[in-house]
Amino acid sequence: MNDSTPDTPATDGTPVDDDPATERLAAEMARDIADVPAVEVITTVAVHLMSASAVTLGLAEEGEKYKDLDEARKLITALAGLITAAAPEIGNYHARPLRDGLKSLQLAFREESLVQDEPGAGPGEKFTGPVFPSRHQR
Numbered sequence: 001m002n003d004s005t006p007d008t009p010a011t012d013g014t015p016v017d018d019d020p021a022t023e024r025l026a027a028e029m030a031r032d033i034a035d036v037p038a039v040e041v042i043t044t045v046a047v048h049l050m051s052a053s054a055v056t057l058g059l060a061e062e063g064e065k066y067k068d069l070d071e072a073r074k075l076i077t078a079l080a081g082l083i084t085a086a087a088p089e090i091g092n093y094h095a096r097p098l099r100d101g102l103k104s105l106q107l108a109f110r111e112e113s114l115v116q117d118e119p120g121a122g123p124g125e126k127f128t129g130p131v132f133p134s135r136h137q138r
Contacts, residue, residue: 039090042082046098049079053105057112069112073123076105080124099128106131 058067
């Protein structure tokens with residue numbers, strides 16, 4: 001048995017692939033990602049988390065078909081952690097709309113939940129603090 005086949009990990013745990021085309025592609029991808037500013041990577045990931053959260057909250061077309069509040073809770077919590085951790089690095093200009101989107105998702109989660117979480121116990125609220133509707137939304 002040859003331990004250096006593409007499907008067998010090397011001794012350090014990385015897969016071994018001696019295909020030059022694969023190596024070139026990996027090098028190109030590394031260069032491409034190196035050209036993308038961190039703020040763009042962070043906001044792109046946040047937007048993907050927001051989109052996935054909205055879908056699992058049932059807010060997309062055919063909403064009930066994809067609604068899964070357990071999954072939504074995980075996604076919203078991950079989003080809150082990312083935004084909270086990244087905000088000082090990406091600045092208020094980029095963080096503010098992400099926070100607004102996060103709050104909208106947290107409020108939508110509350111509306112969709114049959115059993116209400118205590119204030120501060122909703123998805124992501126351990127990072128953001130309790131989320132309440134604005135006075136004009138009540």
